[in-house]
Amino acid sequence: MPQVASIAVSILFDGLAYAMFLFITAVGLSVTMGLMNFVNLAHGAFAMAGGYIVVTLTRSYGVGFVPSLLIAAVIVGVASVPFERLLYRRFYKATDLEQVLLTIGLAFMAIATFTYFYGPIPKSVPLPNWLQGDINLGFRLFPSYRAFLIALGAALIAVLWYSFERTNIGAKIRAAVDNRRMAESVGINVDRLFTLTFALGSGLAALGGGLAIQLFGLSPSFAVIYLVLFLIVVAVGGLGSLKGTLLAALVLGVFDTAGKYLMADAGGFFIYAVTVAVLLIKPAGFYGRE
Amino acid sequence: MAASEAKPPAAARSQARERAVAYLTSRHRFRLAEVLPWVLALAAYFLLPDRMTFGGQVLIMVMFALSLDLILGYAGIVTLGHAAFFGIGAYTVGLLAARLNYSEPISGLIAAALVAGLIGFITGWFLLRYRGLTLLMLTLATAIMLQETGNLRSDISGGYDGLPGLTIAPLFGVFQYDLYGHVNYLYVLGVLAVLFFFVRRLVYSPFGQALTGIRENVRRMHAIGSPVHRRLVTVYTIAAAIAGVAGALFTQTNAYVTLTVFDFDVSAKVMVMLILGGTGRLYGAFAGAVVYMVLEDYFSKLSPTFWQFGIGLLLVLAVLFARRGLLGLIEDAGHYFARGKR
Numbered sequence: 001m002p003q004v005a006s007i008a009v010s011i012l013f014d015g016l017a018y019a020m021f022l023f024i025t026a027v028g029l030s031v032t033m034g035l036m037n038f039v040n041l042a043h044g045a046f047a048m049a050g051g052y053i054v055v056t057l058t059r060s061y062g063v064g065f066v067p068s069l070l071i072a073a074v075i076v077g078v079a080s081v082p083f084e085r086l087l088y089r090r091f092y093k094a095t096d097l098e099q100v101l102l103t104i105g106l107a108f109m110a111i112a113t114f115t116y117f118y119g120p121i122p123k124s125v126p127l128p129n130w131l132q133g134d135i136n137l138g139f140r141l142f143p144s145y146r147a148f149l150i151a152l153g154a155a156l157i158a159v160l161w162y163s164f165e166r167t168n169i170g171a172k173i174r175a176a177v178d179n180r181r182m183a184e185s186v187g188i189n190v191d192r193l194f195t196l197t198f199a200l201g202s203g204l205a206a207l208g209g210g211l212a213i214q215l216f217g218l219s220p221s222f223a224v225i226y227l228v229l230f231l232i233v234v235a236v237g238g239l240g241s242l243k244g245t246l247l248a249a250l251v252l253g254v255f256d257t258a259g260k261y262l263m264a265d266a267g268g269f270f271i272y273a274v275t276v277a278v279l280l281i282k283p284a285g286f287y288g289r290e
Numbered sequence: 291m292a293a294s295e296a297k298p299p300a301a302a303r304s305q306a307r308e309r310a311v312a313y314l315t316s317r318h319r320f321r322l323a324e325v326l327p328w329v330l331a332l333a334a335y336f337l338l339p340d341r342m343t344f345g346g347q348v349l350i351m352v353m354f355a356l357s358l359d360l361i362l363g364y365a366g367i368v369t370l371g372h373a374a375f376f377g378i379g380a381y382t383v384g385l386l387a388a389r390l391n392y393s394e395p396i397s398g399l400i401a402a403a404l405v406a407g408l409i410g411f412i413t414g415w416f417l418l419r420y421r422g423l424t425l426l427m428l429t430l431a432t433a434i435m436l437q438e439t440g441n442l443r444s445d446i447s448g449g450y451d452g453l454p455g456l457t458i459a460p461l462f463g464v465f466q467y468d469l470y471g472h473v474n475y476l477y478v479l480g481v482l483a484v485l486f487f488f489v490r491r492l493v494y495s496p497f498g499q500a501l502t503g504i505r506e507n508v509r510r511m512h513a514i515g516s517p518v519h520r521r522l523v524t525v526y527t528i529a530a531a532i533a534g535v536a537g538a539l540f541t542q543t544n545a546y547v548t549l550t551v552f553d554f555d556v557s558a559k560v561m562v563m564l565i566l567g568g569t570g571r572l573y574g575a576f577a578g579a580v581v582y583m584v585l586e587d588y589f590s591k592l593s594p595t596f597w598q599f600g601i602g603l604l605l606v607l608a609v610l611f612a613r614r615g616l617l618g619l620i621e622d623a624g625h626y627f628a629r630g631k632r
Binding site: 033037039087090091095096097098100101102104105106107108109110111112113115116224228231232234235239268269272273275276279280283284285 | 362368423427558561562595596599603604
């Protein structure tokens, strides 16, 4: 029996770490999609850009891993604003298809650009000593990096939850997601709000991209491969719902990890099976509105 | 118009009916320009005899894009998983040849159409109640799950190594596939012509009109009592079957198939082709697939990275400036000059 328990603990722990990565990267996408109903397939490209900035900063400029993560998040967050202002803005009222094409086009261009500068070979990142090896949590050893990921994710969830539920700006975002017209008519500047959340979401995606390097390695195709996962998390959680995104990230993260532990051959099958099952029963996701 | 209003209502109604029938038949009538793609396809056979293998690939993609045009261009179903049906068709023929030693081409195509159509019917029945992001995700997940299933049973499917070196029986038991793809080109062209005229008939039928109605305003179609879900499932099944035939031809042409036929890239690629040519106009599939494949053939040899950037840029530009595709651009130019003359 102890072996079963040990495997279960490993699955939960790795699944939780994976879920935190999914949540951090996808939460911005969920809120922006909830606000504007905009299908942004270039979100993965922002995450990839964040990852490469972290690689460059740590490898070429000797910046520490954690500061690099923050710098990457800020750079990508700021850089995403012109995209939103100049390009995305024209397509909020366009059809799904046009949004899909525009953002897929952007993602392709981003992949090609990063392939040109960094090459197609996966990159890794040097970690500080305290993130290498294992950490003793009293009853057994856990990989430090995943423990760090879980702690960081938990902290971010707390901050996001507080700002979403308890601050003025959070209330405005919730109001705009619920009913955009009504929010505008009571004087909320939804456009500016959107730019802000878009920048924040892209910044978080970049953070997620930086965190992902150690887990999966980073190559330019990251932008498309993991995009599918982010979109699944958003769709399963329900557009614009923080709670839903978290729940979806946890369910999918743990299921996927369990699937890979217990049936290595089935690989990615589980995450899609769960997605299809959830969406067939609740088409708008866990906490989405019909 | 005052005169028609004065008529008794029954006569006015029959007149309106006549006008509607006249409008539909005039749309259905063949225009001279429609001969052009077929003449070009035959001309290519005689003028470019050493590029026939590539030509066959182009025609297969035309067929694949045509099947997508049915659901995307006419019914307005946005899918990210159309490769699923291409892949099913490809594997139907591949598995028949590799595991059951059955490789008669024509019946292989029919088998592929039936299997892909069946899967299209089942998945469509469940998925087509959804729209927007949910539908995008469900179609995408369907294709990936098929790929993962293939990977799981790699003892049967050959996994990512695929089923190489298939032998395909001669066409009609007589025409052996030659190294230069001459027979194959005409074979694919023939199948494409048959399916194209079927699709053409379909989109100009009342059924096709109902699909366009669903695309333009689904609520109104519900309101006038059109069986929306049944219509969508029907067209999805047909499109799946055609995509299956395209996939089957792909396997027969290349004599191998791997799980990459289910890739998201394949779904994205066929959509790009269709958008490039223009959706909802049948010949958009021809223009888009030919232009895309020729550009890809040229630029991806030059530099794959450059090509990927170019295709991204093309997409962005198409959405920004040419929402009706290349044929739309040509049409606009035509209107512009016609107006200039007057």
